[in-house]
Amino acid sequence: MATMSSVERLSEALKSALGPDLVRLNRPLSRYTTLRVGGPADLLVEARSVVALVQSVEISRELDVPCRVLGSGANVLVSDAGVRGLVVLNRAKSVDRVPEGIRAESGAALAVVARQCVRAGLAGLEWAVGIPGTVGGAVIGNAGANGGCVADGLQSAAVLGPQGTVTEWPVERFGYGYRTSALKYQPPDAGPQSIILSALFRLEPADQGMLATRVAGFLAQRAATQPPGASCGSVFRNPPGDYAGRLIEAAGLKGTQFGGAQISTVHANFIINLAEANAASVKALIDRAREQVWSRFGVRLELEVELVGDW
Numbered sequence: 414m415a416t417m418s419s420v421e422r423l424s425e426a427l428k429s430a431l432g433p434d435l436v437r438l439n440r441p442l443s444r445y446t447t448l449r450v451g452g453p454a455d456l457l458v459e460a461r462s463v464v465a466l467v468q469s470v471e472i473s474r475e476l477d478v479p480c481r482v483l484g485s486g487a488n489v490l491v492s493d494a495g496v497r498g499l500v501v502l503n504r505a506k507s508v509d510r511v512p513e514g515i516r517a518e519s520g521a522a523l524a525v526v527a528r529q530c531v532r533a534g535l536a537g538l539e540w541a542v543g544i545p546g547t548v549g550g551a552v553i554g555n556a557g558a559n560g561g562c563v564a565d566g567l568q569s570a571a572v573l574g575p576q577g578t579v580t581e582w583p584v585e586r587f588g589y590g591y592r593t594s595a596l597k598y599q600p601p602d603a604g605p606q607s608i609i610l611s612a613l614f615r616l617e618p619a620d621q622g623m624l625a626t627r628v629a630g631f632l633a634q635r636a637a638t639q640p641p642g643a644s645c646g647s648v649f650r651n652p653p654g655d656y657a658g659r660l661i662e663a664a665g666l667k668g669t670q671f672g673g674a675q676i677s678t679v680h681a682n683f684i685i686n687l688a689e690a691n692a693a694s695v696k697a698l699i700d701r702a703r704e705q706v707w708s709r710f711g712v713r714l715e716l717e718v719e720l721v722g723d724w
Contacts, residue, residue, distance in 0.1 A: 420455045423478045423499060427458050430468050435459040442491045442722075445483060445502060447545055448645040448684075450692045451491025452722065454481075454500035463505045463518055463610050471577055473499045474605055481721065482608055484520055484547030488554065488646050490699075492722035493692045503549060505610075513568055514616030519549030519609040523556065531628055536619035537566040542628045543635040545646060549609040553596045554717075555589045559631045564589035570612040572596075575605040592650050592717055640679040643686035648699060649714040657706075657714055658682035664705040671697045696724075 420438075427436045436458050442451035456478075460466040466482070473480040479498030483489070503520035508529060514537065517526045526548060527541040540561030544551065552570050555563050567584045574580060588595040599606045649657035661667065661681035668678045670687070672694030677683040684698050703714050 419476055419478050420498070423473055423476045424456055426472050426476065427456075427469060430472060431458065431460070431465055435461070435465075440500075442483070442486075442495065442500065446486030446489060446491055446645070447643060448486075448490065448690075448695065449643045449686050450493070450690055450695060451486075452493045452495030452692070454496045454498075456499045457502065458499065459502045459504055460520070461504045462507075466501060466503055466505050466520070466608070466610065467573060467579075469499070469501045470573060470605075470608060473501075474577070480605070482549070482606075484550045485522060485545055487545040488550060488717065489719050489721045490645055490692055490695055492720070492724050494723035496722040503547065511613065514566075514614045516611055516613045517548045518611045519547060519552070521548045522546075523548050523551045528628075530616060531621065531624045534618055534621040534624065535616040536624060537616040538614060539624050539628050540631065542631055548612050552587070552609050552612050553594055555587075555592055555594050555597075557592070559634075562589075566614045566616070568613045568615045571610040573608040573610055575607060579610065638680060640677040640683050640685055644677070644683045645695075645718050647682050647717050648684055649682055649702070650717045652712050652714065655712070656682070660706045660710055660712055660714070661702050664702070664709050666702055666705055669698065669701070671701075674698055676702065696720075 424436055438456055439453045440457040441453050443449050458469050460469050470480055482501045482503050484503050505518040506521035508517045508521055508526055523541045523544050523546055527538040530538045540559040544556055544558055551563050569581050569583050572580050572582050596607055651657050658681040666676050667681040669676045673688045673690030674694040675685050675687050676698055677685050684695050706712050706714050
């Protein structure tokens with residue numbers, strides 16, 4: 414565990430490297446997650462470029478302070494106790510056209526990148542127009558929707574390794590599976606984590622009107638089947654041959670509330686923050702859903718959302 418003295422030293426080092434306005438102590442993470450819950454980070458820094466992202470991570474490693482990179486804050490549940498050490502808000506979001514398609518920095522919003530590609534008449538990412546996460550999180554989690562996923566179009570990604578070296582990983586190295594990859598479950602106590610810096614996607618020229626029509630259909634389907642409001646996205650991975658939402662609804666839990674959190678009445682694999690929910694109330698609904706689905710159907714639901722911080 415990082416001591417406050419080491420965090421304070423890190424704070425001064427980051428202020429010197431990136432500027433004092435980008436570094437904050439004891440900042441609530443509820444402001445930076447799509448579910449709007451989460452306790453404070455000991456230290457929070459905003460990295461607005463890949464260079465700043467690498468600097469932040471390397472300085473934290475030099476001072477032996479645990480470091481966590483946070484993108485859009487989707488697909489995570491941050492504990493009420495918060496996160497010890499440093500949290501880096503990844504705001505590196507440049508997108509460049511290259512011969513193969515596009516290269517996007519890891520802090521870019523995947524949906525924004527997908528829309529840019531559609532406007533440019535490039536096919537291959539239109540499935541992602543409704544996904545709330547960043548490119549980095551999508552690459553790690555093999556995000557997918559509408560019959561597509563990252564593994565289908567990724568050519569390679571630049572990865573900052575535990576020893577500080579940057580390596581271009583070909584898509585095969587990620588060992589992709591359903592909503593998982595070789596980097597998805599890095600044990601937090603196993604030392605420095607590998608971090609996505611940018612991703613290269615293969616894209617093909619296509620008719621812009623046709624792509625826009627497909628996108629409109631995807632967005633209409635999403636609006637009809639997924640709840641509005643503050644959520645972390647799908648809570649559980651779909652079990653083989655079935656759907657987590659169907660099982661939770663069949664267990665009679667659709668609409669169940671605890672504190673300010675609710676299992677959505679629109680889609681039971683979503684938990685929404687109705688009003689000032691905390692992480693504990695969300696976690697209580699997660700535990701209840703897992704217990705009831707196991708008791709009723711003998712199916713163990715596996716989390717898609719990642720538990721972050723002190724639990």
